[in-house]
Amino acid sequence: YKMVIACTNQKGGCSKTTTAVNLATVLAEGNPKMGIPPRKVLLVDLDPQGNASTSFGIDKSKINRTVYDLLMNDLGEELPVLEEYLCHPEFISDQIRATWTSMYPDKKCPKKLKVENLWLLPSNIQLSGAEIELATRIGRETRLKEGLASAIDEFDYIIIDTPPSLGLLTINALAAANWILIPVQTEYYALEGMSSLMNSIKLIQRRINPHLKLFGIALTMYDGRTGLSKFVADEVRKYFEDQVFQTVVPRSTRVAEAPRDGAPITLLDNPHVRGSRNKGSKAYWSLGREVHGRVQKI
Amino acid sequence: YKMVIACTNQKGGCSKTTTAVNLATVLAEGNPKMGIPPRKVLLVDLDPQGNASTSFGIDKSKINRTVYDLLMNDLGEELPVLEEYLCHPEFISDQIRATWTSMYPDKKCPKKLKVENLWLLPSNIQLSGAEIELATRIGRETRLKEGLASAIDEFDYIIIDTPPSLGLLTINALAAANWILIPVQTEYYALEGMSSLMNSIKLIQRRINPHLKLFGIALTMYDGRTGLSKFVADEVRKYFEDQVFQTVVPRSTRVAEAPRDGAPITLLDNPHVRGSRNKGSKAYWSLGREVHGRVQKI
Numbered sequence: 001y002k003m004v005i006a007c008t009n010q011k012g013g014c015s016k017t018t019t020a021v022n023l024a025t026v027l028a029e030g031n032p033k034m035g036i037p038p039r040k041v042l043l044v045d046l047d048p049q050g051n052a053s054t055s056f057g058i059d060k061s062k063i064n065r066t067v068y069d070l071l072m073n074d075l076g077e078e079l080p081v082l083e084e085y086l087c088h089p090e091f092i093s094d095q096i097r098a099t100w101t102s103m104y105p106d107k108k109c110p111k112k113l114k115v116e117n118l119w120l121l122p123s124n125i126q127l128s129g130a131e132i133e134l135a136t137r138i139g140r141e142t143r144l145k146e147g148l149a150s151a152i153d154e155f156d157y158i159i160i161d162t163p164p165s166l167g168l169l170t171i172n173a174l175a176a177a178n179w180i181l182i183p184v185q186t187e188y189y190a191l192e193g194m195s196s197l198m199n200s201i202k203l204i205q206r207r208i209n210p211h212l213k214l215f216g217i218a219l220t221m222y223d224g225r226t227g228l229s230k231f232v233a234d235e236v237r238k239y240f241e242d243q244v245f246q247t248v249v250p251r252s253t254r255v256a257e258a259p260r261d262g263a264p265i266t267l268l269d270n271p272h273v274r275g276s277r278n279k280g281s282k283a284y285w286s287l288g289r290e291v292h293g294r295v296q297k298i
Numbered sequence: 299y300k301m302v303i304a305c306t307n308q309k310g311g312c313s314k315t316t317t318a319v320n321l322a323t324v325l326a327e328g329n330p331k332m333g334i335p336p337r338k339v340l341l342v343d344l345d346p347q348g349n350a351s352t353s354f355g356i357d358k359s360k361i362n363r364t365v366y367d368l369l370m371n372d373l374g375e376e377l378p379v380l381e382e383y384l385c386h387p388e389f390i391s392d393q394i395r396a397t398w399t400s401m402y403p404d405k406k407c408p409k410k411l412k413v414e415n416l417w418l419l420p421s422n423i424q425l426s427g428a429e430i431e432l433a434t435r436i437g438r439e440t441r442l443k444e445g446l447a448s449a450i451d452e453f454d455y456i457i458i459d460t461p462p463s464l465g466l467l468t469i470n471a472l473a474a475a476n477w478i479l480i481p482v483q484t485e486y487y488a489l490e491g492m493s494s495l496m497n498s499i500k501l502i503q504r505r506i507n508p509h510l511k512l513f514g515i516a517l518t519m520y521d522g523r524t525g526l527s528k529f530v531a532d533e534v535r536k537y538f539e540d541q542v543f544q545t546v547v548p549r550s551t552r553v554a555e556a557p558r559d560g561a562p563i564t565l566l567d568n569p570h571v572r573g574s575r576n577k578g579s580k581a582y583w584s585l586g587r588e589v590h591g592r593v594q595k596i
């Protein structure tokens with residue numbers, strides 16, 4: 001069963017990228033002790049900001065093909081060969097280790113700081129032209145879906161990080177996906193944002209992709225010291241009930257520092273290696289297990 | 299001298315709305331003891347999420363005209379009369395007090411919890427259709443500029459809150475503005491985002507609005523406990539030098555809770571009334587003074 005998950009919310013800074021990146025890492029590398037089997041995962045960076053690519057320490061000058069090239073590919077009858085646009089696990093691992101080493105030149109890079117089952121379709125600033133360039137093209141909403149078609153059977157999960165908007169890029173993600181995962185920061189503006197997002201999803205289901213379903217809602221950046229996080233979390237659970245994951249991702253400084261070290265927190269602080277101590281990492285490993293559990297029940 | 303300031307950054311959740319809302323409030327209400335004279339200020343909510351409007355406890359069902367109607371207005375030769383679309387200080391004050399009272403029913407609403415010199419051009423979810431509807435219209439980039447034309451001489455400041463994107467709405471803001479203020483969250487992804495934003499501004503200056511200038515960069519959500527905030531702040535200052543405001547806005551829970559109380563933190567915790575104790579409020583009052591200082595030097 002093919003899981004193509006769009007990680008989407010038009011609200012800015014609610015942890016779409018951090019969630020997409022860490023969930024992809026956890027599901028790819030797996031942890032048998034936690035009941036998470038390793039799987040072949042493709043992470044698609046569909047944001048011109050390219051934050052998902054940055055989260056793996058990717059040196060963008062070393063990338064010659066990005067998701068922009070895939071979307072703009074006009075081969076007529078032929079579909080583009082996705083393989084040619086992807087960063088392989090070996091390349092990603094090199095980038096992670098190079099960035100980590102430049103941050104900690106006096107330390108030895110941990111052997112386990114690498115990925116074996118994670119592929120990345122990267123993005124860079126060129127993608128910011130895509131929405132305007134695609135606006136008048138035929139099949140402008142399904143370019144990503146077509147682009148993924150040649151390799152969709154090769155991956156167990158395809159996770160798509162989207163920009164904070166409901167523009168043509170996000171619509172491409174929602175047309176290509178069969179599931180949507182919504183990260184929600186437990187702060188006040190999130191509540192109003194949720195209802196407008198649910199309306200947009202209905203429109204997409206009606207006009208563009210009737211197969212799109214809500215996979216789940218992940219509460220992120222939870223700050224236990226304030227009543228606000230609890231208030232927002234309770235409101236979201238009241239309305240969405242068990243569509244909300246049990247796992248709540250807490251705010252943790254190390255999570256924000258991780259991109260500087262060139263790797264997701266779930267890789268820097270890996271329960272495989274020595275039991276994760278960071279509460280953000282713990283939460284994302286736990287979210288991965290919950291996601292795997294839900295997939296089993298589909 | 300007319301100050302039309304777009305509060306802009308394509309990075310999500312970097313405090314555009316919180317900065318636009320609090321800066322507008324401080325500049326409008328003023329504080330003579332701090333050397334900030336009260337001024338007539340218009341806050342334009344140009345984000346379909348409508349967070350700026352929400353920050354004043356606005357009940358959107360009570361709004362019959364929004365910035366969407368202003369942008370879509372097609373009167374041909376005539377420019378729309380901006381007056382008819384605005385929320386007046388009295389209306390905003392009513393909404394603030396009504397929301398605050400519903401949060402604290404057993405308390406007496408503070409007399410000073412109101413605004414006297416602040417106008418709001420509100421938005422709601424209808425605006426999410428604007429980019430697509432405007433895409434094919436004549437003068438699609440200058441609709442906001444035209445909409446503001448009839449009243450531009452009535453206000454000392456017009457502050458525009460924009461969505462986290464460089465789409466048609468933000469472009470309308472940057473075409474209408476003569477200044478851009480960039481809020482930058484002191485976390486890692488901000489650094490990469492800054493260089494692409496500066497490139498976009500150059501393009502706008504060349505093709506759409508040669509009068510647009512950088513007013514300043516505001517460091518936001520600074521977390522003193524982590525080395526990351528200091529690292530990012532130092533990098534930004536190194537590159538942009540004194541274009542960066544001296545005032546740094548710290549992360550503070552009360553700032554995130556303020557929208558729930560129906561008012562900006564600078565109004566809930568007002569140095570006029572009793573000396574602001576919240577560090578977020580203090581910082582925004584200080585930023586207002588710095589902004590006023592820079593305007594004097596223009």
Ligand SMILES: Nc1ncnc2c1ncn2[C@@H]1O[C@H](COP(=O)(O)OP(=O)(O)OP(=O)(O)O)[C@@H](O)[C@H]1O
Nearest residue numbers: 012013014015016017018164251252255256310485
């Ligand atoms: N659990 C967490 N604890 C602390 N910081 C976090 C956490 N999750 C994310 N962050 C930080 O918060 C900021 C916003 O997160 P992120 O960029 O993942 O959100 P986003 O929704 O992808 O933003 P955008 O809307 O711009 O795409 C980033 O600096 C990130 O490092």
Ligand SMILES: Nc1ncnc2c1ncn2[C@@H]1O[C@H](COP(=O)(O)OP(=O)(O)OP(=O)(O)O)[C@@H](O)[C@H]1O
Nearest residue numbers: 012187310311312313314315316462549550553554
């Ligand atoms: N100084 C601060 N301390 C604590 N929380 C803050 C601070 N500034 C903003 N916030 C909170 O952080 C979140 C993001 O801020 P805000 O919505 O202003 O950013 P934004 O750039 O306008 O987001 P978007 O890109 O979605 O428009 C909000 O929940 C807000 O209440």
Ligand SMILES: [Mg+2]
Nearest residue numbers: 016017047051
């Ligand atoms: Mg992101």
Ligand SMILES: [Mg+2]
Nearest residue numbers: 314315345349
């Ligand atoms: Mg905003």
